[in-house]
Amino acid sequence: xxxxxxxxxxxxxxxxxxxxxxxxxxxxxxxxxxxxxxxxxxxxxxxxxxxxxxxxxxxxxxxxxxxxxxxxxxxxxxxxxxxxxxxxxxxxxxxxxxxxxxxxxxxxxxxxxxxxxxxxxxxxxxxxxxxxxxxxxxxxxxxxxxxxxxxxxxxxxxxxxxxxxxxxxxxxxxxxxxxxxxxxxxxxx
Amino acid sequence: xxxxxxxxxxxxxxxxxxxxxxxxxxxxxxxxxxxxxxxxxxxxxxxxxxxxxxxxxxxxxxxxxxxxxxxxxxxxxxxxxxxxxxxxxxxxxxxxxxxxxxxxxxxxxxxxxxxxxxxxxxxxxxxxxxxxx
Numbered sequence: 001x002x003x004x005x006x007x008x009x010x011x012x013x014x015x016x017x018x019x020x021x022x023x024x025x026x027x028x029x030x031x032x033x034x035x036x037x038x039x040x041x042x043x044x045x046x047x048x049x050x051x052x053x054x055x056x057x058x059x060x061x062x063x064x065x066x067x068x069x070x071x072x073x074x075x076x077x078x079x080x081x082x083x084x085x086x087x088x089x090x091x092x093x094x095x096x097x098x099x100x101x102x103x104x105x106x107x108x109x110x111x112x113x114x115x116x117x118x119x120x121x122x123x124x125x126x127x128x129x130x131x132x133x134x135x136x137x138x139x140x141x142x143x144x145x146x147x148x149x150x151x152x153x154x155x156x157x158x159x160x161x162x163x164x165x166x167x168x169x170x171x172x173x174x175x176x177x178x179x180x181x182x183x184x185x186x187x188x189x
Numbered sequence: 190x191x192x193x194x195x196x197x198x199x200x201x202x203x204x205x206x207x208x209x210x211x212x213x214x215x216x217x218x219x220x221x222x223x224x225x226x227x228x229x230x231x232x233x234x235x236x237x238x239x240x241x242x243x244x245x246x247x248x249x250x251x252x253x254x255x256x257x258x259x260x261x262x263x264x265x266x267x268x269x270x271x272x273x274x275x276x277x278x279x280x281x282x283x284x285x286x287x288x289x290x291x292x293x294x295x296x297x298x299x300x301x302x303x304x305x306x307x308x309x310x311x312x313x314x315x316x317x318x319x320x321x322x
Contacts, residue, residue, distance in 0.1 A: 048215045
């Protein structure tokens, strides 16, 4: 029977050399996908850094308080931010205030449903293009939600923010995605 | 959960071939590097404790001679036949140079312990070299 990630962590800490490579195998695709969409040019370096950090800090992981998947995703998210900061230092400081809220916090909530967004995306390429246009904080919420399939509570854990903040950030991200999709649509007409 | 039970909006991307091996190689390299650092630390401790063992043994031996322990020890078998072995055992215990023994034990344990760790780390740091079990 396939062991869960948490069981593999326990096995690795007990000295099972194979367990960590299984953990890498289990999570490689989702971490790579997140990195490739967040920082396409550095995805491979980011993924290597993520698993190296995970390997170094595995002793600090507590399966009673967090899922391995969200713990690893948090490392991935921080590593992506580090890489982006190195390349474009202004991007996060400009968008995020000290409290961690972005500059769109007071915009009216005209959030579309996710299905509506999909319907507007005539094909996956348009969706990818619109996603690439988004600011990193918006993009990461959408990726965690609609690619990594995390719940709002899990995303809150990854981003280290309250679940309600995540929900509102998610709504704004969908609005922005819709705006970008519409703009792309206009261009193609 | 909204996303439960349906296809994700953004499909996961297949990682490039060789990335998995590259990650494991990267980790192996870090493991060896960390093992080399630890090997240096344990090796240094083993060297220092081996050096410290020489004066500690000399000190313990001189304390044994000065304490009268050997004299009591030589009377022990004689005392068994004469029936005063208990007194001799008490005298032996009293005459034991405790501090010198404690120092010897600490130095010896530090040496064995650091050698054991150094051997384990040497195996990790240089897996191609056959080391004694």
